[in-house]
Amino acid sequence: FFSLSHRRNRALIHLKAMNKALPSIIGRTRRRLAIRAGAARFSAPAAQKSNEDQLELHAVLEDLGKALTPLDTVEKLDQYIVGQASAKRAVAVAMRNRWRRQQLPDDLKAEIVPKNILMIGPTGCGKTEIARRISKISQAPFIKVEATKFTEVGFHGKDVDQIIKDLVEASITLTKKNEMERLQSSAEGAVEDRIIAELIGPDSSSDASFRELLRSGALDDRKLSVQVPPKGKGGGAGVVTIESPVSVSEMVGKFQELAKSSKQRGAGAAKKRMTVKEARPLILEQEVERLMDGIDVVAAAVKAVEESGIVFIDEIDKICSPSGRFKGADASAEGVQRDLLPLIEGSTVSTKHGNVVTDHILFIASGAFHTCKPSDLLAELQGRLPIRVTLDGLTEDDMYRILTEPVTNLVAQQVELMATEGISLQVDDNAIREIAKVATEANRLLENIGARRLHTIVERIMEELSFEAPDMEAGSRIAITKQMVQEKVGSMLDKQDFSKYIL
Numbered sequence: 213f214f215s216l217s218h219r220r221n222r223a224l225i226h227l228k229a230m231n232k233a234l235p236s237i238i239g240r241t242r243r244r245l246a247i248r249a250g251a252a253r254f255s256a257p258a259a260q261k262s263n264e265d266q267l268e269l270h271a272v273l274e275d276l277g278k279a280l281t282p283l284d285t286v287e288k289l290d291q292y293i294v295g296q297a298s299a300k301r302a303v304a305v306a307m308r309n310r311w312r313r314q315q316l317p318d319d320l321k322a323e324i325v326p327k328n329i330l331m332i333g334p335t336g337c338g339k340t341e342i343a344r345r346i347s348k349i350s351q352a353p354f355i356k357v358e359a360t361k362f363t364e365v366g367f368h369g370k371d372v373d374q375i376i377k378d379l380v381e382a383s384i385t386l387t388k389k390n391e392m393e394r395l396q397s398s399a400e401g402a403v404e405d406r407i408i409a410e411l412i413g414p415d416s417s418s419d420a421s422f423r424e425l426l427r428s429g430a431l432d433d434r435k436l437s438v439q440v441p442p443k444g445k446g447g448g449a450g451v452v453t454i455e456s457p458v459s460v461s462e463m464v465g466k467f468q469e470l471a472k473s474s475k476q477r478g479a480g481a482a483k484k485r486m487t488v489k490e491a492r493p494l495i496l497e498q499e500v501e502r503l504m505d506g507i508d509v510v511a512a513a514v515k516a517v518e519e520s521g522i523v524f525i526d527e528i529d530k531i532c533s534p535s536g537r538f539k540g541a542d543a544s545a546e547g548v549q550r551d552l553l554p555l556i557e558g559s560t561v562s563t564k565h566g567n568v569v570t571d572h573i574l575f576i577a578s579g580a581f582h583t584c585k586p587s588d589l590l591a592e593l594q595g596r597l598p599i600r601v602t603l604d605g606l607t608e609d610d611m612y613r614i615l616t617e618p619v620t621n622l623v624a625q626q627v628e629l630m631a632t633e634g635i636s637l638q639v640d641d642n643a644i645r646e647i648a649k650v651a652t653e654a655n656r657l658l659e660n661i662g663a664r665r666l667h668t669i670v671e672r673i674m675e676e677l678s679f680e681a682p683d684m685e686a687g688s689r690i691a692i693t694k695q696m697v698q699e700k701v702g703s704m705l706d707k708q709d710f711s712k713y714i715l
Contacts, residue, residue, distance in 0.1 A: 280304075280307070280308070280349065280350075281308065282301065282304035282305050282307075282308050283304075285300075285303070285304035285307055285308070285346075285349060286300045286301060286304050288345070288349050289303075289304075289342065289345055289346075289349075291618065291619050292341065292345055292618050292619060292620070293338050293341055293342060293345065293618070294338075294610055294613045294614045294617055294618065295338070295604065295606075295610055295613075296333075296337065296338050296342065296603050296604065298601050298602070298603075299331055299333075299338070299339070299342055299601045299603050300342065302329055302599055302601045303329065303342055303343075303346055303576070306326060306327060306329060306574060306599070307346065307349075307350055309324075309326065309327070310326065310519075310520060310572075310574070313572075314519075325558065325571060325572060326572060326573070326574040326575075327598050327599050328556060328574065328575040328576065328577070328596060328597045328598065328599065329574075329575075329576045329577070329597065329599045329600075329601060330528075330577050330578070330579075330586065330594075330597040330599065330600045330601070331576065331577070331578035331579075331601050331603060332578075332579065332580075332581055332586060332600060332601065332602045332603065333578075333580065333602060333603025333604070333605075334580050334582075334603075334605050334660055334662055335580050335660070335661055335662050335664070336606070336660075336661050336662015336663045336664045336665070337603045337604065337605060337606055337662050337663070338603065338663070339526075339578040339603060340356065340524070340526060340578070343356065343522070343524040343576050343578075344356070344524075346522070347522055350520070350522075351386070351390070352516070352520040352521065352522050353379055353380075353382055353383035353386055353513070353516050353517050353520065353521045353522065354379075354382065354521075354522045354523075354524070355375065355378050355379045355382050355522075355523055355524070356524040356526060357375050357378075357523070357524070357525055357526070358526050358527050359525050359526065359527050359528045359530060359531045359548065359577075360527055360530045360531065362374070362375075362548050362551075363547070363548065371551060372548065372551045372552055372555050373555070373561050373562075375523055375525075375555070376517075376523075376555070376561040376563065376568050376570060376573075377561070377563045377564075379517055379521055379523060379573075380513065380514060380517055380563050380565055380568060383513040383514070383516050383517045383521065384509060384510060384513040384565070386513070386516075387509050387512050387513040387516060388504075388509050388513075391504060391507065391509060391512075392500050392504070395500050395503045395504065396496065396500060398503060399496055399499035399500045399502075399503060400496070402499045403492060403495045403496050403499055404423060404426055404427075406495055406499075407426060407431075407436065407488055407491065407492070407495065408422050408423065408426060410436040410437065410438075411431065411434060411436055411488075426488070429489075431488050432487060432488050432489040433487055433488070433489070434487065434488050435485050435486065435487055435488075436485070436486070436487075436488060436491060437483045437484070437485055438483065438484055438486060438491045438494055438495060439482075439483055439498075440482055440483070440484050440494070441498070510565050510566075513565075514565055514566060514568055517568055517573065518568060518569050518570075518571075518572060518573070519572060521573040521574070522573070522574045522576065523573060523574070523575050523576070524576045524577075524578070525552075525575065525576070525577040525578070526577075526578055526579075527578075527579060528577040528578065528579045528589075529579030529580055529581045529582070529583075529584055530579070531546070531548045531549060532546075532549070532579075532581075532584045532588050532589050533546065533584065533588065534583055534584040534585075534588055546590065549589065549590045549593050550590065552593060553590070553592050553593060553596065555570055555575075556570075556575050556593070556596040556597075557596055558570055558571035558572075575596075575597070577597055586600065605660070605662070606652075606655075606662055606663060607652065608648050608649055608652040609648075611647075611648035611649075611651050611652055611663070611666065612644060612645055612648040614648075614663050614666060615644050615647060615648060615666065616644060622666055622667070622670050623639050623644060623670075626639075626670065626674055627639070629678075630677070630681060630690070633681040633682055633684070633686075634684075634686035634687060634688070635681055635684055635686075635687075635688050635689075635690055636687070636688070636689045636690070637677075637690050637692070638689065638690070638691045638692070639691075639692040640691065640692060640693050640694065642693070642694040643692045643693050643694050643696065643697050645694075646694045646697040646698065647666065647669055647670065647673070647697055647701075648666075650669055650697065650701050650702075651665040651666050651669055654668075654669070669701050672700055672701050673692065673696070673697060673700045673701065677690060
């Protein structure tokens with residue numbers, strides 16, 4: 213009886229445990245089934261899908277493969293940018309949130325909008341570099357614009373809708389480049405077949421010996437005739453598109469390009485004699501374009517803009533007037549802020565490639581805010597930039613780290629440049645610290661331009677050496693010392709005599 217009761221109690225305990233774990237088991241099972249269904253969908257025969265679907269699936273797989281955690285993103289940014297941890301973290305979280313949104317159901321996905329960022333910090337502290345590096349890491353459509361280049365609607369100049377139009381063009385270029393790289397391996401075989409058929413006839417294209425010679429480069433100097441298509445072909449042939457107010461000279465230039473392209477198209481394709489080495493990239497481009505004929509690159513590019521586009525608006529403080537100061541009718545000030553409101557909040561912009569919805573485009577604005585404060589922006593615009601990040605000014609230690617830590621730091625650049633002339637350049641650690649000290653002092657005494665001051669100092673130190681390097685003996689060794697730095701740039705720290713400005 214005790215044994216039966218004991219077994220019954222154990223069974224009840226197991227049953228309760230199973231009931232508690234059942235929801236998680238069901239959830240894991242559903243996720244596994246969804247993954248298997250997705251894998252089966254991705255591995256379906258290509259003949260059953262259109263080229264547009266193939267491109268979309270390829271983009272999805274590529275995005276999933278490139279999804280980085282915030283920690284990974286910050287580590288990649290640390291390779292090029294010193295300090296500014298808060299700004300890196302904010303941008304890394306914003307990028308990860310975009311990936312998270314793609315994993316949600318469609319009904320919830322539409323409700324989640326990106327949290328736009330406002331970067332506040334002095335010039336030369338890394339605001340623009342962070343946005344530029346993020347665009348390269350994520351391979352997303354990216355555009356950087358200056359807020360002062362736009363005017364209020366109704367005034368002569370560019371309106372803010374041009375931002376989205378330029379972003380679409382950048383996305384088309386990026387999408388076409390990625391797709392060409394993906395199709396390049398598929399086109400290599402067709403390129404070899406065309407070259408061999410042109411050299412020794414179509415019946416010998418399967419000859420393995422000639423193919424091995426071609427791959428080894430033994431046939432690179434042989435000449436063949438290649439069909440060269442006329443330049444300027446495209447769906448918009450014979451059409452001049454004018455999307456915004458342009459000057460008379462720009463309009464004349466557009467019509468001249470139209471006449472030139474029409475003349476080239478009328479001439480038709482021409483055959484040219486060239487070597488195999490010269491013809492290979494031309495034939496490869498033709499084969500890749502043939503494979504891309506059925507792919508709607510524009511539709512994929514517009515989709516990429518709507519889902520993962522990034523707009524970096526620099527110098528936003530220059531269209532802001534300090535509080536308490538008289539605000540006149542400036543076509544590049546508050547009117548531009550009002551025009552930016554619907555763009556950042558989410559609206560539909562008409563372009564020559566169709567309508568673009570800006571609801572899920574990430575906007576990153578930055579400004580030094582020397583003469584005004586972020587609170588001087590329109591209240592509505594402040595609300596559309598909910599995440600504020602303050603970047604720190606650069607100290608002497610930061611300057612030293614900028615010269616030594618990034619992968620492509622200024623010192624390494626100068627060493628490699630001199631190596632092209634056969635000169636071995638060595639920069640002492642004390643010299644690097646002196647450069648950092650001079651840059652910090654120059655920013656304090658003169659105008660604070662941040663890390664850009666390092667370019668001025670390094671170029672002044674290297675000016676004479678760069679001029680004389682081609683005439684030096686190959687294998688020469690040059691050392692940059694602390695004393696040399698003081699001699700070259702010490703005059704930058706001389707205190708100026710301001711007595712002549714006193715009345």
